[in-house]
Amino acid sequence: MTAHMPLQARRRFATAEIIAVGSELLTPFRSDTNSLFLTARLNELGIRVRHKTIVGDDGPDLAAAVQAALGRVDLVVTSGGLGPTEDDLTRETVAELLGLKLVEQSFIVESLEARFAATGRTMPCNNRRQALVPSGAVLLDNPRGTAPGLWLDIGDQVLVLLPGPPRELEPMFEGLSRDRLAERVSQERLYRRVLRVAGLGESHVEEKVAPIYSRWFDQDPAVDTTVLASPGLVELHLSTRATPSAATEALDGLTQELADLLGDKLVSTDGRSLSEVVGELLRQNDLRVAVGESCTGGLVTAGLVDVPGSSLYVEAGVVAYSNEQKQSLLGVVPEILQTYGAVSEEVALAMAEGVRCLTGAELGVGVTGVAGPSGGGEAKPVGTVCLGVVGPGAAEVAKTVCLPGDRGMVRQQSTQTALNLLRLALLGRVD
Amino acid sequence: MTAHMPLQARRRFATAEIIAVGSELLTPFRSDTNSLFLTARLNELGIRVRHKTIVGDDGPDLAAAVQAALGRVDLVVTSGGLGPTEDDLTRETVAELLGLKLVEQSFIVESLEARFAATGRTMPCNNRRQALVPSGAVLLDNPRGTAPGLWLDIGDQVLVLLPGPPRELEPMFEGLSRDRLAERVSQERLYRRVLRVAGLGESHVEEKVAPIYSRWFDQDPAVDTTVLASPGLVELHLSTRATPSAATEALDGLTQELADLLGDKLVSTDGRSLSEVVGELLRQNDLRVAVGESCTGGLVTAGLVDVPGSSLYVEAGVVAYSNEQKQSLLGVVPEILQTYGAVSEEVALAMAEGVRCLTGAELGVGVTGVAGPSGGGEAKPVGTVCLGVVGPGAAEVAKTVCLPGDRGMVRQQSTQTALNLLRLALLGRVD
Numbered sequence: 108m109t110a111h112m113p114l115q116a117r118r119r120f121a122t123a124e125i126i127a128v129g130s131e132l133l134t135p136f137r138s139d140t141n142s143l144f145l146t147a148r149l150n151e152l153g154i155r156v157r158h159k160t161i162v163g164d165d166g167p168d169l170a171a172a173v174q175a176a177l178g179r180v181d182l183v184v185t186s187g188g189l190g191p192t193e194d195d196l197t198r199e200t201v202a203e204l205l206g207l208k209l210v211e212q213s214f215i216v217e218s219l220e221a222r223f224a225a226t227g228r229t230m231p232c233n234n235r236r237q238a239l240v241p242s243g244a245v246l247l248d249n250p251r252g253t254a255p256g257l258w259l260d261i262g263d264q265v266l267v268l269l270p271g272p273p274r275e276l277e278p279m280f281e282g283l284s285r286d287r288l289a290e291r292v293s294q295e296r297l298y299r300r301v302l303r304v305a306g307l308g309e310s311h312v313e314e315k316v317a318p319i320y321s322r323w324f325d326q327d328p329a330v331d332t333t334v335l336a337s338p339g340l341v342e343l344h345l346s347t348r349a350t351p352s353a354a355t356e357a358l359d360g361l362t363q364e365l366a367d368l369l370g371d372k373l374v375s376t377d378g379r380s381l382s383e384v385v386g387e388l389l390r391q392n393d394l395r396v397a398v399g400e401s402c403t404g405g406l407v408t409a410g411l412v413d414v415p416g417s418s419l420y421v422e423a424g425v426v427a428y429s430n431e432q433k434q435s436l437l438g439v440v441p442e443i444l445q446t447y448g449a450v451s452e453e454v455a456l457a458m459a460e461g462v463r464c465l466t467g468a469e470l471g472v473g474v475t476g477v478a479g480p481s482g483g484g485e486a487k488p489v490g491t492v493c494l495g496v497v498g499p500g501a502a503e504v505a506k507t508v509c510l511p512g513d514r515g516m517v518r519q520q521s522t523q524t525a526l527n528l529l530r531l532a533l534l535g536r537v538d
Numbered sequence: 539m540t541a542h543m544p545l546q547a548r549r550r551f552a553t554a555e556i557i558a559v560g561s562e563l564l565t566p567f568r569s570d571t572n573s574l575f576l577t578a579r580l581n582e583l584g585i586r587v588r589h590k591t592i593v594g595d596d597g598p599d600l601a602a603a604v605q606a607a608l609g610r611v612d613l614v615v616t617s618g619g620l621g622p623t624e625d626d627l628t629r630e631t632v633a634e635l636l637g638l639k640l641v642e643q644s645f646i647v648e649s650l651e652a653r654f655a656a657t658g659r660t661m662p663c664n665n666r667r668q669a670l671v672p673s674g675a676v677l678l679d680n681p682r683g684t685a686p687g688l689w690l691d692i693g694d695q696v697l698v699l700l701p702g703p704p705r706e707l708e709p710m711f712e713g714l715s716r717d718r719l720a721e722r723v724s725q726e727r728l729y730r731r732v733l734r735v736a737g738l739g740e741s742h743v744e745e746k747v748a749p750i751y752s753r754w755f756d757q758d759p760a761v762d763t764t765v766l767a768s769p770g771l772v773e774l775h776l777s778t779r780a781t782p783s784a785a786t787e788a789l790d791g792l793t794q795e796l797a798d799l800l801g802d803k804l805v806s807t808d809g810r811s812l813s814e815v816v817g818e819l820l821r822q823n824d825l826r827v828a829v830g831e832s833c834t835g836g837l838v839t840a841g842l843v844d845v846p847g848s849s850l851y852v853e854a855g856v857v858a859y860s861n862e863q864k865q866s867l868l869g870v871v872p873e874i875l876q877t878y879g880a881v882s883e884e885v886a887l888a889m890a891e892g893v894r895c896l897t898g899a900e901l902g903v904g905v906t907g908v909a910g911p912s913g914g915g916e917a918k919p920v921g922t923v924c925l926g927v928v929g930p931g932a933a934e935v936a937k938t939v940c941l942p943g944d945r946g947m948v949r950q951q952s953t954q955t956a957l958n959l960l961r962l963a964l965l966g967r968v969d
Contacts, residue, residue: 133587135578136766136775138569147566156564158599159592168589168610175606179599335567344567398857404843405836408857412835415911415945423863426829426839426855428848432897436854466863480846514846 118263120291122157123149124176128187128197129271130163141186141269141276148284150297153348154182164194170204173266181264182288184280187271189254191234197268198239198257205261207241215240219253247283251275258287265291298354302343302365303374305381305527309336316343316365323361328353330361338516339523340374340381371534374527381526382410382417388533389420394469394499396529398424399437399462401449402476402492406522422468427458433475437461450475450487452505455495463497470532471497474525476510478517492521496532504532549694551722553588554580555607559618559628560702561594572617572700572707579715581728584779585613595625601635604697612695613719615711618702620685622665628699629670629688636692638672646671650684678714682706689718696722729785733774733796734805736812736958740767747774747796754792759784761792769947770954771805771812802965805958812957813841813848819964820851825900825930827960829855830868830893832880833907833923837953853899858889864906868892881906881918883936886926894928901963902928905956909948923952927963935963 125146127139139161146156157180162168169188176183188197202209215238223230237254240246247256247267252275257268267283269276304312313334320332320343328349335342345361347354362376375384389396398408408424411417425436430449433439438461439454447453455473463471476492483489488509495505506528510520556577558570570592577587588611593599600619607614619628633640646669654661668685671677678687678698683706688699698714700707735743744765751763751774759780766773776792778785793807806815820827829839839855842848856867861880864870870888878884886904894902907923914920919940926936937959941951 131764133577133590134764135574135581136764138571138574140569143566143569146564150566157594157596158603159564161590163588165588171606171610172589175602179602333562333565333567400836403840404848404852405831405839405855405857408836409834409840409949412857412859413946417835418859421835421857421859423859423867424836424855424857425867426836426843426852426857428843428852428854432854436856436897466867515844518840 118181118291119293120152120154120181120265120288122180123154123182123184124158124160124180125156126169126172126176126183126185127159127161127271128164128169128185130165130194132161132187133163139186141271141273144273144277145184145186145280148280149182149184150299150346152284152288152292153296154288154292164188164196166196166200166203169196169200173201173204177261177264177266182291183264183266184269185267186269186276189237189256189268189270191231191237191253193233195236198236198241201257201259201266201268202239202241205241205259205266207243207259209239210242211235211238212240212246213238215246215255222253245287247279249275249279251278258283294350295348296351296354297346297348298351298358300345300358300362300376301378302345302362302369302376303379303381304341304343304369304372305339305374305523305530306372307341307369309334309341312341312343315368319364319368320345320361323357326357328357330357332361338512338519339521339527371531374530380413381523381530382414385411385526385530385533386414386417386420388530389470392533394533395420395422396470396472397422397462397466397468398472398474398525399458400424400426400474401428401433401458402478403474403518403521403525404428406518407472407474407525410522410526423462423466425462425465433458433461436465437473438464448487450477450491450493452493452495452507455493456497456503456505457495459495459497459503469499470529472525472529473497474521476517476521478514478521480514490517492517492524494521494525494528496528498532502532504528549612549722550724551583551585551612551696551719553611554585554613554615555589555591555611556587557600557603557607557614557616558590558592558702559595559600559616561596561625563592563618564594570617572702572704575704575708576615576617576711579711580613580615581777582730583715583719583723584727585719585723595619595627597627597631597634600627600631604632604635608692608695608697613722614695614697615700616698617700617707620668620687620699620701622662622668622684624664626667629667629672632688632690632697632699633670633672636672636690636697638674638690640670641673642666642669643671643677644669646677646686653684676718678710680706680710682709689714725781726779727782727785728777728779729782729789731776731789731793731807732809733776733793733800733807734810734812735772735774735800735803736770736805736954736961737803738772738800740765740772743772743774746799750795750799751776751792754788757788759788761788763792769943769950770952770958802962805961811844812954812961813845816842816957816961816964817845817848817851819961820901823964825964826851826853827901827903828853828893828897828899829903829905829956830889831855831857831905832859832864832889833909834905834949834952834956835859837949838903838905838956841953841957854893854897856893856896864889864892867896868904869895879918881908881922881924883924883926883938886924887928887934887936888926890926890928890934900930901960903956903960904928905952907948907952909945909952911945921948923948923955925952925956925959927959929963933963935959
């Protein structure tokens with residue numbers, strides 16, 4: 108019957124609730140990551156997630172959660188509890204709550220048996236439970252697993268039951284977003300853009316960009332901006348709910364204003380990472396780079412190598428932790444180490460030049476610092492990191508930063524700072 | 539009044555619910571990590587987390603969540619919404635829900651003003667809201683922020699309101715666990731132990747250990763075992779709810795059985811990482827190591843350097859990505875590269891020996907492989923990684939593995955495999 112209801116009469120989905128089912132999600136070891144994926148997809152469709160709930164493998168708790176959710180949102184999505192074991196209660200609980208009969212679908216039993224037969228196994232009896240379908244439910248195909256998903260129309264609301272494993276849930280929901288869900292949302296969608304900024308702390312970025320983005324928040328369509336920080340990098344997440352053309356115009360407008368303001372602090376406006384941007388600059392200029400590292404212990408090289416195809420422009424990396432290795436591997440002369448100390452711009456530049464000569468790369472990067480927890484002094488406290496980039500024709504830039512946080516934080520921020528210094532050197536813009 | 543109630547009469551806490559408050563937790567970018575910390579601490583006290591809820595900065599939604607939680611658990615903990623801005627609604631919402639008057643505490647206003655004055659600023663008016671306290675609430679000191687936490691006795695149940703930032707929430711809750719909460723739980727606590735296993739996949743570990751741990755699940759006290767996998771490493775999380783001595787006896791017993799079974803696959807029984815275990819073995823044997831890497835791009839060296847104090851035993855690392863660099867930096871002779879190919883045990887050993895000679899370290903590690911997505915062939919598909927360790931007296935071990943997953947997964951697993959091969963070499967146990 109529902110299938111024949113005219114489109115206009117059906118409720119358009121504006122709000123959703125996500126219910127994650129599984130006792131493992133109530134331990135200290137697992138968090139519900141499916142909801143982040145689901146939220147991203149729902150937001151793209153213009154659906155706001157109003158509430159999230161996590162319950163164990165517990166029938167009454169799940170029933171209460173579903174009932175409460177149906178009392179406040181248009182669309183309820185559950186993940187998990189569709190498997191073959193006794194713990195998996197979602198199907199039964201929902202059928203009982205909604206007063207629906209569970210019917211075994213013989214074609215599902217056959218397809219389950221065929222799946223097992225294909226790998227030479229007999230299907231355990233338990234798996235038959237996965238063929239039970241609440242009457243009136245629409246089956247959602249699961250090519251990557253045994254449990255089909257279920258779509259239940261409840262008046263003009265909808266309850267979708269998805270399997271828990273991300274590799275099964277994600278393609279199933281992608282499919283729904285394209286067809287059944289797309290039919291139930293308005294023309295307006297949520298559009299996002301991610302801008303990456305390097306070389307400025309979170310609060311500095313916030314201070315600089317707030318006067319601009321706050322103006323856009325009051326426009327039509329409104330653009331919402333969130334400032335998110337990770338060690339050594341700040342992200343600006345722009346989003347707007349609008350028709351495609353209005354969204355593009357608004358996001359382009361705000362991006363342009365931010366780009367003008369941020370200048371070379373802006374790494375990318377399309378979500379590319381610092382490593383990817385640096386890689387492209389190296390490729391465009393047909394240059395190869397080598398890295399000499401101390402406190403970062405290989406992370407700068409690993410960051411560059413993170414990008415597929417990086418063998419085209421990463422020549423080599425050398426981790427020289429001790430003064431002896433800085434001398435013997437990278438050819439840093441003892442006088443520089445003695446005069447300026449291991450953590451100095453002079454040594455960073457000498458390491459960069461050393462690794463450049465050693466490997467024959469056109470560009471050399473050097474990083475030396477105090478990552479902590481010990482090793483800091485009054486003049487060079489923990490977090491002091493010196494960086495240098497040496498290029499063709501003896502062009503060179505050096506920089507000293509003082510980074511907050513623990514050993515891991517200092518090393519991660521140092522890595523981003525080194526990649527950014529390399530980016531600026533490649534752009535020919537270094538202060 | 540409540541404070542004078544005799545201990546015996548008060549409900550002992552067995553179950554808890556965690557409510558995270560904040561609209562940012564309903565976006566695709568932020569997940570509620572506080573609840574993992576809180577769950578760990580609550581479990582240690584023998585309190586089971588029955589339910590988790592995430593609501594936005596929305597009064598009615600928060601009120602409904604708190605009310606529902608008080609209907610099913612002994613202890614309700616909220617995080618977030620105690621800040622000074624208009625969005626921060628937890629205090630007001632809870633006071634209204636419970637019919638409690640909000641009273642401004644002048645000593646909090648003074649301490650807030652003093653905090654601002656200390657950094658030369660004047661307190662914005664908004665911050666006065668943080669001095670509002672529901673009548674009857676116990677204040678929880680917040681040395682790391684401006685918002686005090688609140689403890690509310692509601693009959694024999696308790697509602698605790700905590701600030702959202704982890705650096706404020708965590709010490710505040712640690713304090714509660716030691717005093718106010720500790721008084722309200724039974725003698726039995728949850729005790730945990732983490733065993734780390736390397737060199738065996740998740741399903742192999744599961745298959746091996748299941749017959750043992752399932753027996754312990756039926757004993758008194760029952761020991762629960764969870765198998766968790768990360769790239770290249772498997773963790774066994776043992777937990778039991780018992781008195782201290784019974785817990786120690788049970789965990790020791792199961793650990794011993796698992797240790798006998800797993801032999802040298804067992805990395806640690808006290809949660810130490812592979813890098814830490816390797817570091818200790820190197821220190822004990824007064825040996826230093828150097829690493830020659832290709833596909834891992836610096837991650838093996840970075841893994842070793844991860845541990846504070848690693849400068850004592852990490853000599854250096856060299857990332858030689860191209861065949862030319864393997865020859866010029868690590869002295870791998872062209873004939874070996876031609877005869878066996880860049881991804882071969884022969885080349886891995888030559889890289890290990892090369893970096894050992896180059897740096898003067900006693901031990902050398904070499905890693906070469908196809909991380910993908912391209913570069914794989916029929917004989918050596920993506921995921922093929924060869925590893926070698928060369929030690930004093932020309933002792934050497936080599937190994938080839940074929941690892942599943944994408945580029946990032948292959949590189950992470952390769953890193954763990956290399957560290958594990960080094961561990962086994964140091965133990966003198968290599969097959």
